[in-house]
Amino acid sequence: MKKAKMSVAAKKEERWAWLFVAPTMLGLIILNFYPIVSTIYQSFCKTGDFGKGNIFIGLKNYQAVLVDPEVWQSFWNTIKYAIIEVPFGIAIALVLAVLLNKKMIGRSLYRTIFFVPMVCAPAAVAMVWRWMYNTQFGLLNNVFHTKIAWISDPKIAWISVGVIGVWSIIGYNMVLFIGGLQDIPGDFYEAARIDGASELRQFWSITIPLLSPTTFFIVQTRIIGALTVFDLMFMVMDKTNVALKNVQSAVYLFYQYAFTNGNKGYGATIVVVLLIFIMILTFILQRVEKKWVYHN
């Protein structure tokens, strides 16, 4: 097929189009695409100091990473974190969104309160939680008169960290859900009420299906977000915390290797493996989307 010749006006328009997308494209290329390519390249290298003198070693880093129990443990830790953060962060946010979508006094105040964790600096949030969890002097143990090592007992530390993740993300998910709820036409609920459907029935038969595009978007972005978690573990767990091994995420381990130990090649390999894992997961999710998401 022969390409249709563009008119002068269309050409002019195209130039403008390029001009408008140029800043975004430049940003993406410099801040995203180039680092991705560079990271992948480094994962095949024994990296030198300060990015100089990289020696190509093929798949040796991958061979080392894939048999390193510490790496597997960190991947498992990351998945455990995601298992807490994603479902709970979404379920609680959905319930809150439905409640706060109703007309009530002080609605915007409540919405603001739930959104506040999102506005706080993650480091500050982590520091406050760290002290609340403190075994000897923490608020939690003092209020409940317990002696639980929330963040030092390897059996429960991962849950404690997951709870902070849920608490931090609820507000953001909630705002997205409220946006989705407001797109659902009121007629449907009216018709359902006339037919005598209960509130709960309306929720399951109207809200959930019509909200599914929003839900899917949140699920997908949160899974990616949870699998790349770093700051929570970094801020809450001391380097000498005995539970660190059972909580440190894949990105935490990457940070340790790439920036503390100065072994960029090994660090790069860890994140490339993580990237491949996330890509596979996203691919599966996209397939599932066609089945589960209801498009109006």
Next chain:
Amino acid sequence: MRKTGFLSAALAACLAAGFTMSASAYDVDKITVNIWDNNQLAGLQQIADEWTEQSGVKVQIDVVDWDNYWTLLESGASGGTLPDVFWMHSNVVQMYMENDMLLNLDEYIEKDDKIDMANYYEGVTDLFTRDDNGSIYGLPKDHDTIALLYNKALFDKYGVDYPTDDWSWEDVLDAATKITEGGKDDGVYGYAINTSNNQDGWYNLIYGYGGNVVSEDHKSSSIGSDEAKAGMEMMRKILEVSAPQMTVAETGTDALFTSGLAAMITQGSWMINTFYKAENHDDYAWAMIPYSDANGNGACDEGERVSCYNGLGWSAKADPEDPQACYDLISWFCQEEQQKEQAKLGVTMGGMKGISEDFASAFEGMDVSAFTKVEEAGSLFFRPYTRNTPVWEDALQQDGAFLNAWQDPSDPELMAQACDNAQTIIENAIAAE
């Protein structure tokens, strides 16, 4: 009207800039400096401002906390955006020198009659001397030592005599045992130390009992030797009556101490300000670091009282706009007069030898002479380092090394095992450098 107003303002600004530039002997009107310790900012800025007065070059000092400092410096080194002048540390300095990231100071030092390298602590000077060409890449800024910090109020409360400069680690053990026993119901511990208190803690026991962490040539370790194990065995006994590892990891030894829940900790001279400014600072006092009675004769013999020491260096980036200006600032910081001022202001003890006596009295109401006295009464050993120190230094503090022994100090086997593991970790790390 508005336009001309703007123009004339711009013109005036240009002229003003032109005048200040021509008044100075240097090509730049500002030097950027990075450090990591906020406690030192005020004092160093004061010293730097005095240099600005005569040179006309402004000095802008920015503080970046320890962890981020090295991330920032490394990306700066990789991307060519290092600050003009900055602190260098034993952990990584060899790597920076070998990659030509730092300004070679040889020719400047030669022309500078105020700097004679023989006047500085050898360990610090060695640190900033490159192995392969013998050139100097940093001037010694300071040095630090370790002392024992104790809370008099807690010693009074549980009826234990205050630590003295004649104490051995056995005496520390006795006192810690009594206080921990007496303070059981109050949650008070006699002693607190974490695996991360190495330079300011257990390294000193290893060297005191005749072992080492890294050998003098930085190529091997004897941390698995009988001597080192004897030191760590002493440590283990103290750990049995100290705050549990979980507590020190979650709360921190400093916070435990300042909350009145730990009676003794060891600390480095760079931390004095934290305790000097603390709420109950009247209760706090320093004693010389205890000696290791390795031969068991009950007296402090030659080599039994040791303190780890470390020194920072002032370095400049390899290609600053005006290397002479950067060097002159570095030289200013390290000349005798300014080194004395640094000590007097209580910033740190000097990198120059014999000028730090003023430091002992820099903190009104708090006697910190324990840090200066140890240099006469004991011997100093330089903080162990290799080409890429963090690799093994972090691993030693964690699971698989000393963390296991700290978790259960009642078992001597665990501590001996940790020493052996540490030996392997350090050897592997050195082999990979």
